[in-house]
Amino acid sequence: MTGVAEREGGVTLEELRKKMADFGRERDWDQFHSPRNLLLALVGEVGELSEIFQWRGEVPRGLPDWKDEEKQHLGEELSDVLLYLIRLSDICGIDLGKAVLKKLELNAIKYPVKLCKGSSKKHTHLNEGSSHDGGAAGTIESGNNINGEDKS
Numbered sequence: 001m002t003g004v005a006e007r008e009g010g011v012t013l014e015e016l017r018k019k020m021a022d023f024g025r026e027r028d029w030d031q032f033h034s035p036r037n038l039l040l041a042l043v044g045e046v047g048e049l050s051e052i053f054q055w056r057g058e059v060p061r062g063l064p065d066w067k068d069e070e071k072q073h074l075g076e077e078l079s080d081v082l083l084y085l086i087r088l089s090d091i092c093g094i095d096l097g098k099a100v101l102k103k104l105e106l107n108a109i110k111y112p113v114k115l116c117k118g119s120s121k122k123h124t125h126l127n128e129g130s131s132h133d134g135g136a137a138g139t140i141e142s143g144n145n146i147n148g149e150d151k152s
């Protein structure tokens with residue numbers, strides 16, 4: 001992975017996809033990088049990520065009290081999750097960049113600001129009144145239902 005860590009200006013999903021593909025190919029690991037194996041590896045890394053937060057209770061945003069080593073460890077586990085996710089997507093023939101942009105669009109349709117501002121309700125419950133949603137939830141005023149489909 002030489003060259004990526006030192007570079008300014010961030011990295012793209014496509015660069016990471018290529019890096020992982022090269023990493024696997026150079027080691028003759030394509031044989032192990034099957035969808036199922038990668039999914040299990042991803043879940044394992046999510047477990048390792050969870051372990052970092054386990055038993056700590058709620059922690060403040062930005063993790064101000066964490067040691068540098070703890071934050072570094074967190075960065076490593078987050079990276080493992082991302083790398084396996086990117087590799088899994090690639091091996092499954094999913095263009096993750098395209099898929100994630102489409103998903104963001106769908107999320108915006110499912111969760112219109114007008115309906116969900118200040119509310120953590122699932123979209124399927126957004127039009128139910130509750131005293132726990134800060135009064136933000138209401139009814140859908142347009143002709144579209146909550147999934148963005150035209151009801152008419």
Ligand SMILES: Nc1ccn([C@H]2C[C@H](O)[C@@H](COP(=O)(O)OP(=O)(O)OP(=O)(O)O)O2)c(=O)n1
Nearest residue numbers: 023024029032045048077079080081083084087
């Ligand atoms: N067959 C493999 C094994 C590893 N990796 C890559 C992807 C992950 O970023 C990282 C995972 O390596 P480890 O399984 O050694 O897991 P950790 O890095 O979390 O090490 P440890 O479990 O010792 O904390 O290496 C991979 O692509 N394919």
